[in-house]
Amino acid sequence: MNEIVLGPNQYGKAEVRVVRVHRETEVHQIRDLNVTSFLRGDFAETFLTGDNSKVLATDTQKNTVYAFAKKYGISSPEEFLLTLGRHFLSYPEVHGGRWLAESYPWERITVEGRPHEHSFVRSTQEIRTAAVTSQDGAEYVLGGFKDLTVLKSTGSEFTGFPRDEYTTLPETTDRIMATDISARWLYQDDAAQAGSVDFDAVFAQVKQIVLEQFAAVHSLSLQQTLYAAGSAVLEAVPQIEDIRFAMPNNHHYVVDLTPFGLENPNEVFEAGVLPYGLMNASVTRAGAQPKPAAWQWIPGFV
Numbered sequence: 001m002n003e004i005v006l007g008p009n010q011y012g013k014a015e016v017r018v019v020r021v022h023r024e025t026e027v028h029q030i031r032d033l034n035v036t037s038f039l040r041g042d043f044a045e046t047f048l049t050g051d052n053s054k055v056l057a058t059d060t061q062k063n064t065v066y067a068f069a070k071k072y073g074i075s076s077p078e079e080f081l082l083t084l085g086r087h088f089l090s091y092p093e094v095h096g097g098r099w100l101a102e103s104y105p106w107e108r109i110t111v112e113g114r115p116h117e118h119s120f121v122r123s124t125q126e127i128r129t130a131a132v133t134s135q136d137g138a139e140y141v142l143g144g145f146k147d148l149t150v151l152k153s154t155g156s157e158f159t160g161f162p163r164d165e166y167t168t169l170p171e172t173t174d175r176i177m178a179t180d181i182s183a184r185w186l187y188q189d190d191a192a193q194a195g196s197v198d199f200d201a202v203f204a205q206v207k208q209i210v211l212e213q214f215a216a217v218h219s220l221s222l223q224q225t226l227y228a229a230g231s232a233v234l235e236a237v238p239q240i241e242d243i244r245f246a247m248p249n250n251h252h253y254v255v256d257l258t259p260f261g262l263e264n265p266n267e268v269f270e271a272g273v274l275p276y277g278l279m280n281a282s283v284t285r286a287g288a289q290p291k292p293a294a295w296q297w298i299p300g301f302v
């Protein structure tokens, strides 16, 4: 029998909900985050023997999130996580970690044509995401978003695929294409570390490019659309080195209306639920050094 050993591990506090109101002027700004903190390092003893002498309590990690929101404010999710992660790394037993955030978008309510100073409405469905990972002395910053739901009612086909004895799918040169786009992108190390990235601006730019590509590319497959979106992002944003997507194919089936004596030239669809196709790919710069540590254990991304 082989000896039993402790494998890779991390621990921390998941889903700390923090809302920061910046009220320096009458026009308040808000940031609404869901933060997760994981520490990695010299923590084997608590798993092996229950000796907690090196364990920074998950409750302390939670409190640090709230205290840092007060002390440093939240300028962008990425910067907030960088500040948090660098703080925890100052403890000798912490050798690395991962800090994650979801950021919920709020827009000002318009009153008599003017944006209100301190009243907001939750806007857009997609959720912005950020992740900072520290491992072996390196720091990796991922921007991203999840669940950006899009649909095009034509401009999509799927033909030319092989047919075997189990293939029933008809070829189509005109179909609905719909997906919930999730994307994560890795910043070049020097850009993220030098503080030279405007993370909010890059987020808005990437989202806009992805939406434009989805709309403008005449799609031969969802895979082709995915690659077109990723390569357009890399062409436009030099600070990004690798972008990864998860795109479900939210199928729409043309309903057979012939029993009712009706034609259906792509007008009435049944929105499918389960199962769905699922595309995962990374689009990267040739020759870039692979950085698995940036991605490992981020659910949904390969």
Ligand SMILES: O=c1[nH]c(=O)c2[nH]c(=O)[nH]c2[nH]1
Pocket: 158, 169, 220, 221, 222, 223, 249, 277
């Ligand atoms: O864009 C698509 N890619 C596929 O790989 C696939 N497979 C399938 O059944 N429909 C589709 N659509």
